[in-house]
Amino acid sequence: MPELPKRYDPAAAEPPVLERWLAAPELYHPAPEGTAAENYSIAIPPPNVTGALHMGHALNGSIQDTLIRFQRMQGRRAKWILGTDHAGIATQAQVEKLLLREGTDRETLGREAFVARVWEWRERYGGTIIEQLKRLGASCDFAEERFTLDPAYAQAVAKVFVELHEQGLIYRDLRLVNWDPGTRSAISDLEVEEREVQDVMYAIDYPLASGSGAVTVATVRPETMLADTAIAVHPDDERYARLVGETAILPLVGRRLPIIADPYVKPEFGTGALKITPGHDPNDFEIGRRHGLPELSVIGEDGRMTEEAGEWAGLPVREARERIVAALTEQELIVSRTPYTHMVPHSHRSGERIEPLISLQWFMRMEELAEPAAAVVRDGTVRITPENHRRVYLDWLENIRPWCISRQLWWGHQLPVWYRAEETYVGLEPPAGEGWTRDPDVLDTWFSSALWPFATLGWPEETDELRAFYPTDALVTARDILFLWVARMVMMGLRFRGEVPFTDVYITSVIQAPDGRRMSKSLGTGIDPLDEIARHGADGVRFGLLAMSSSQDVRYAEDKVAQGQGLANKLWNASRFVLGQVEAGGAVADATPRAIEDAWILARLERAKAEAARAIEGFEFHRAALGLYDFVYAELCDWYLEWVKGREDALPILLAVLEETLRMAHPVIPFVTEAMWAHLPGAEGLIAAAPWPAAAPEREDEEAESAVARAIAAVQAVRSWRDEVGVRPGATVPARLEAAGYEDVAGGLARLARLELASGEDGATGPVASLAIPGGTLHILPSDALDLEAASRRAGAERARLAGEIGRAEGKLANAGFVAKAPSAVVAAEREKLARLQAALAELG
RNA sequence: GGGCGGUUAGCUCAGUCUGGUCAGAGCGCCUGCCUUACAAGCAGGAGGUCCCCGGUUCGAGCCCGGGAUCGCCCACCA
Numbered sequence A: 001m002p003e004l005p006k007r008y009d010p011a012a013a014e015p016p017v018l019e020r021w022l023a024a025p026e027l028y029h030p031a032p033e034g035t036a037a038e039n040y041s042i043a044i045p046p047p048n049v050t051g052a053l054h055m056g057h058a059l060n061g062s063i064q065d066t067l068i069r070f071q072r073m074q075g076r077r078a079k080w081i082l083g084t085d086h087a088g089i090a091t092q093a094q095v096e097k098l099l100l101r102e103g104t105d106r107e108t109l110g111r112e113a114f115v116a117r118v119w120e121w122r123e124r125y126g127g128t129i130i131e132q133l134k135r136l137g138a139s140c141d142f143a144e145e146r147f148t149l150d151p152a153y154a155q156a157v158a159k160v161f162v163e164l165h166e167q168g169l170i171y172r173d174l175r176l177v178n179w180d181p182g183t184r185s186a187i188s189d190l191e192v193e194e195r196e197v198q199d200v201m202y203a204i205d206y207p208l209a210s211g212s213g214a215v216t217v218a219t220v221r222p223e224t225m226l227a228d229t230a231i232a233v234h235p236d237d238e239r240y241a242r243l244v245g246e247t248a249i250l251p252l253v254g255r256r257l258p259i260i261a262d263p264y265v266k267p268e269f270g271t272g273a274l275k276i277t278p279g280h281d282p283n284d285f286e287i288g289r290r291h292g293l294p295e296l297s298v299i300g301e302d303g304r305m306t307e308e309a310g311e312w313a314g315l316p317v318r319e320a321r322e323r324i325v326a327a328l329t330e331q332e333l334i335v336s337r338t339p340y341t342h343m344v345p346h347s348h349r350s351g352e353r354i355e356p357l358i359s360l361q362w363f364m365r366m367e368e369l370a371e372p373a374a375a376v377v378r379d380g381t382v383r384i385t386p387e388n389h390r391r392v393y394l395d396w397l398e399n400i401r402p403w404c405i406s407r408q409l410w411w412g413h414q415l416p417v418w419y420r421a422e423e424t425y426v427g428l429e430p431p432a433g434e435g436w437t438r439d440p441d442v443l444d445t446w447f448s449s450a451l452w453p454f455a456t457l458g459w460p461e462e463t464d465e466l467r468a469f470y471p472t473d474a475l476v477t478a479r480d481i482l483f484l485w486v487a488r489m490v491m492m493g494l495r496f497r498g499e500v501p502f503t504d505v506y507i508t509s510v511i512q513a514p515d516g517r518r519m520s521k522s523l524g525t526g527i528d529p530l531d532e533i534a535r536h537g538a539d540g541v542r543f544g545l546l547a548m549s550s551s552q553d554v555r556y557a558e559d560k561v562a563q564g565q566g567l568a569n570k571l572w573n574a575s576r577f578v579l580g581q582v583e584a585g586g587a588v589a590d591a592t593p594r595a596i597e598d599a600w601i602l603a604r605l606e607r608a609k610a611e612a613a614r615a616i617e618g619f620e621f622h623r624a625a626l627g628l629y630d631f632v633y634a635e636l637c638d639w640y641l642e643w644v645k646g647r648e649d650a651l652p653i654l655l656a657v658l659e660e661t662l663r664m665a666h667p668v669i670p671f672v673t674e675a676m677w678a679h680l681p682g683a684e685g686l687i688a689a690a691p692w693p694a695a696a697p698e699r700e701d702e703e704a705e706s707a708v709a710r711a712i713a714a715v716q717a718v719r720s721w722r723d724e725v726g727v728r729p730g731a732t733v734p735a736r737l738e739a740a741g742y743e744d745v746a747g748g749l750a751r752l753a754r755l756e757l758a759s760g761e762d763g764a765t766g767p768v769a770s771l772a773i774p775g776g777t778l779h780i781l782p783s784d785a786l787d788l789e790a791a792s793r794r795a796g797a798e799r800a801r802l803a804g805e806i807g808r809a810e811g812k813l814a815n816a817g818f819v820a821k822a823p824s825a826v827v828a829a830e831r832e833k834l835a836r837l838q839a840a841l842a843e844l845g
Numbered sequence B: 001g002g003g004c005g006g007u008u009a010g011c012u013c014a015g016u017c018u019g020g021u022c023a024g025a026g027c028g029c030c031u032g033c034c035u036u037a038c039a040a041g042c043a044g045g046a047g048g049u050c051c052c053c054g055g056u057u058c059g060a061g062c063c064c065g066g067g068a069u070c071g072c073c074c075a076c077c078a
Helices: A010-022 A057-072 A088-101 A110-127 A128-136 A151-166 A222-227 A282-291 A307-313 A318-330 A367-378 A390-396 A444-447 A464-469 A479-497 A527-546 A558-585 A596-616 A619-644 A648-665 A670-677 A702-727 A746-753 A789-816 A815-821 A822-845
Strands: A040-043 A078-082 A146-147 A170-180 A185-187 A194-206 A214-219 A230-233 A247-249 A256-260 A273-276 A334-347 A357-362 A383-385 A417-420 A423-426 A472-478 A502-508 A735-739 A755-757 A770-774 A775-781
Touching: A010 A128, A010 A670, A040 A057, A040 A702, A057 A078, A057 A128, A057 A222, A057 A307, A057 A417, A057 A527, A057 A596, A078 A128, A078 A273, A078 A464, A088 A110, A088 A735, A128 A444, A128 A527, A151 A170, A151 A423, A151 A479, A194 A230, A194 A247, A194 A307, A194 A318, A214 A222, A214 A273, A222 A318, A230 A282, A256 A273, A256 A464, A273 A282, A282 A357, A307 A318, A307 A815, A318 A334, A318 A423, A334 A822, A383 A390, A390 A479, A444 A479, A444 A619, A464 A755, A472 A479, A472 A527, A479 A502, A527 A558, A527 A619, A527 A670, A558 A619, A558 A648, A558 A670, A596 A619, A596 A648, A596 A702, A619 A648, A648 A735, A702 A746, A702 A775, A746 A755, A770 A789, A770 A822, A775 A822, A789 A815, A815 A822
Parallel strands: A040 A078, A040 A472, A078 A146, A230 A256, A383 A502, A472 A502, A735 A755
Antiparallel strands: A170 A185, A170 A357, A194 A214, A194 A334, A230 A273, A247 A256, A417 A423, A735 A775, A770 A775
């Protein structure tokens, strides 16, 4: 094989392989036939159209592709449902930024033109991440790419909205919502993140209407006092008992505030008296509803004070706060100011501080959907791996709250809702008659994502795809969208298909930067998987990410990727070695063992296959990757290839083992295995379309395994001895074997340890060294290859080591408890070990 | 305030479910080798109080209790 380079160069080798896969749609686009139970499918977590491949996608993609390729090679129709998400806020923001640079904005453009502009943007740039997935080797169904805003998909979304509305689960309500001043939209609870903020807590005196003193309240947001409608104290708080039912006067405004009792108030916190602002605080809102308090709004959607705020109208909140504090100070109503650090809700999207506002929005009632979604996880219909996420999932569903689903954006699924005066119409088609106006809001992006596993397959039509691939099998994602997405898919799948959307949820690790910080572009800690692919190849990146993956968060380790690259190179060279011999001699693969080492490698291959299959099916990808590495390096290359060098009759077995190893490895490192496959004699088509190697129980051979294991240990003992004693590496050393169980492996031992084994009588000479090996002793006979002084030094060290081990074994056996209570097999093994050690020591003299 | 997870070699991590053969891998380091597949290689080696304390057990990285420490998730204390 002179045309094959000594070094495997993934940058050169991978692209042509990719071309061949892409030219074979039958590989990744299975016919929509058969049942979902027979077939295998995964719906990709749809990346945002604005997205570029990051490390999370790369890990996710590596895992899903390993599963898909493995199942495809098992002969199943394997479909990896592909597509992208319209990602309302992210995409709209992207295009708005563009407009800003052009000196215009969406308001100027108008809704229709703006949306057209976003579509244009999407056509141009939306495919980036798909191309990047290809480079990773992901064998998605590229023949059918979905988009959550496709017309057919939009139909599905509208239908779900209309039906849930008819069923009373979707409703419109005036409630306090999380208002994001950054995106100028309401957002759901899940899109809010708590951040630590330094505030000042003010204690403010509210004079009593009776004129007899004041009640002091604590607040970090004095500007909201303009919307106060009560003061609350705890019902059992004796300090305030006499004030309940009294009235306080709101400073600056003069409003009369009833003093009420509510158990929500914590007497020990602050002053124990709480100003109630139902219009701007979620807790106060609830208290207000309980007590029938008026709900005033003094802050608007633009983050400025409203007309209700009187002289402060129009001021940004922060400025209003300063002025109000100044006014209160002037009136000597501020009792204290205390620096106060606490958690404050911020928008996950814009990063701005959430402004709780009372707003008319659409909500979804969740209890009725959550219950069955919890049940299927409880009863194991849906398995979550790793299992500790189960509890988190269930806890969330058991404490579910209404979901605010309307968003004040333009890019997305516009609500199928029309208004005319006091009338509201909800339907798939616009209402008949004049004067209707459509609700301008769009749905939360996660509303449409929740339908992903079935809307991508053509629902609500009863398509062949739906029959063949729903429910899907595995859902692979990071845990940050367990509630946002996974739980909601389960709800919607059950509600609209009557079946779970997938049977396994695998939660991936989060890959952190090498220093343990979050990988993020803004922190500058991001590592681009494409750079890593350029450096180490897609196989290396895939292997490395799988090897890193775990049940916990992990730091990115380029080492592991390099290890994967090393594996690809190793397989490449092992293949070159085998193929070079084929070229010289010609051979056909045949796995019939001709020598004990053949039986050994076949038995080891069986174990490697079983372990790989078990690991992939059990979502233990690090085991799958590292197990493969160990087999290829430690067994196939380090021992078997070296052992059979020069043995011509081993070639058919070598070929057979290589061929199976490539197929076994393909789901993890698809490129190098495909590249090599093309050179194998007799191999047809794509390895990607070849069957994964079936179990061959007749190859199991524990005798061969233990015989070769003995030989390996003996070789290592000799090599270690040679090195320490300073025997020239090339020299052959005479020796005599006095050990049981080496009948079939003596030749291999001699060759690999560079020994010349003397037969019984030839070896009668006194040994210059004796090495303990499994089953007996290897005596080194005198020769000019070794330094006797070094040998005796080494023997002394060996004696000390043996004596130590003997002491340990004796101690253990002297322990009456051990002998009496440990299982007899364990005790027997210990006795055997002691006898062996003693014999070895005796041999050393 | 609840919940979850981590702490094992200089670094990044396996191993803990199922206690004994389990002190492991990769990288790094030291020594020797271009041995006719691979120097991105091969062979050999050094290096660990398995976070701490206590318990269970004949025997504990592994099981139990407590603690320290780092991290994550959830949560409406002004």
